[in-house]
Amino acid sequence: MTEGNFVDYVKVHITSGNGGKGSAHLHREKYVAKGGPDGGDGGRGGHIIIKGNKNLWTLYHFKFKQHFKAGHGEHGSKNRSTGADGEDIYLEVPLGTVVKDTDTGETLFEITEDGEQKIVAKGGLGGRGNWHFKSPTNQTPRYAQPGIPGEEKNLLLEMKVLADVGLVGFPNAGKSTLLSVITSAKPKIADYEFTTLKPNLGIVEYRDFRSFVMADIPGIIEGAAEGKGLGHYFLRHIERNSVLLFLIPADSVDISKEYDILLNELKKYNPEMLDKERLVAISKSDMLDEELMEEMKEELDKDIDVPYLFISSVAQQGIQELKDKLWNILNE
Template sequence: MTEGNFVDYVKIHAESGNGGKGSAHLHREKYVAKGGPDGGDGGRGGHIIVRGNQNLWTLVGFKFKKHFKAGHGEHGGKQRSTGADGEDVYLEVPLGTVIKNTDTQETIFEITEHNQEKMLLEGGMGGRGNWHFKTSTNQTPRYAQPGIPGQEIDVTLELKVLADVGLVGFPNAGKSTLLSVITSAKPKIADYEFTTLKPNLGIVEYRDFRSFVMADIPGIIEGAAEGKGLGHYFLRHIERNATLLFLVPADSKDIVKEYKILLDELRRYNPELLDKERLIAVSKSDMLDEELISEIQDELNEGLDGVPYMFISSVAQKGITELKDRLWSMLNDEKVLKS
């Protein structure tokens, strides 16, 4: 999937259908002088329904069509014939989509399961035909109910990527390179900041045909929680990840400080993110000799408060298998398997 096709934020307008009018028909038949009322009910208007689809990864389907209108209910007919219901409209969205009222920004509901259906707007009820209003004192009512009008709303669809592992790091920390090595994903990679402008997803193949999903989130900068850089645009994707993998390059001036800046940005955005399991991977470690690794280990042991870490190199394929083992054990609460 190209970056241009990854759409995770759209605004749409939806309208449910009007209910059909009830009929005020009076029965007419040869040799029946006073047949009485036989007007049927109007059909209900079509609903607007949101449905989860696990085969979708993006909201790109809403990029060019942003107005959705359900069908109107048909009017009632003679012989108590009920009008047909209006056609429902289904909005297929990827799992992890949050639906908000655009005007109030209140969350209406979230879609997290395949084939999960939520009613966004109900169609208007059909009006009742005149036969409902027949009484002992009013044998031939010549009126019926009109249908109830449909509803309309402006909503915002926000996609929060559903992934097992979220890659967190400053721009150019090597997240896209790691994703390209550990999965079959082909993210854009270059030696400058903000190469990644949209989240990339990849499936990590593990032992015995098992797998888990990893997401490369665009790089964080200081002040991201206040909206600087790409700000909230990408931070919301981290909320859905089960485990956070912090990637800090070995050539960083201060690995512990860089990690704590990243952690603080997550805390300021949403303190609940700190409850997720964390693992620190020191990338580009093929540049380090044993002496430098030992020095960095001493710094990490002293400054990380027990957060686990490991040294990896995506280019040299160093520590990649061990990283997959560690992540799998964190996701499934299992002991790390040995080769």
């Protein structure tokens, strides 16, 4: 999914370099009639290497270039001179990027650390020169090995947002508003569904100069795991979060049912998501009076098996309590 400069998956075509040919040269020198074989080895072809870069947060730099070719190894030459290796090509990606082979469907690896390097296509080995093949019975071999061809692959680079807390909820549940209040992030906020078309990250400042990262994930709808709405594109971003904060508006017809639907979509996409710590926040609770809030608490105590609290982003109600709960869950 892309919006503006945010690109979280891209397909690329890569080709590593061919190995250089070995040389079949025979030594020639004044006053040396038969110098024997002295052909050098060919150089290695260039690798295609994926490298993690903590300063990148999107795959936008692959938007206008998707074909990458490493350099070929140079051929061997006389005096047993080995050809130069081909130039390696580095593809820098943000942390949390998963690399898949689109031809086989195999997930190759995942980049999670800054500076981490993985060779995704090895350059071909250089051929051996003829001096390797001399023997008492074959003192002047006039042949050498050719270089080995490089590899060619089609890859899918898929980024998963790295955050401590992920906001989960239906479209227009108030996730972007909460993120704008609790962090310094400035997400797009409007009164219509799917206002958010990309994950937004924000740093939540806590007591004593401590902080944690919160991500506003675009809204999930029923059937998202099957690809309805935009859910299919964004459910993967929730996989990286340590804590899932379910945001459900106080004016929902049935809060526990909404929670069950959201939980079911996560389960269908990846059952391991249910192992994450969960917290439910009832947003827009400034609309509720004390009596109505008590009635809702009685129902929620029966229907929801995880901690919950009432908040209002606009009225700044329960925000500090929410920070405290999230911090405690993250640092248990």
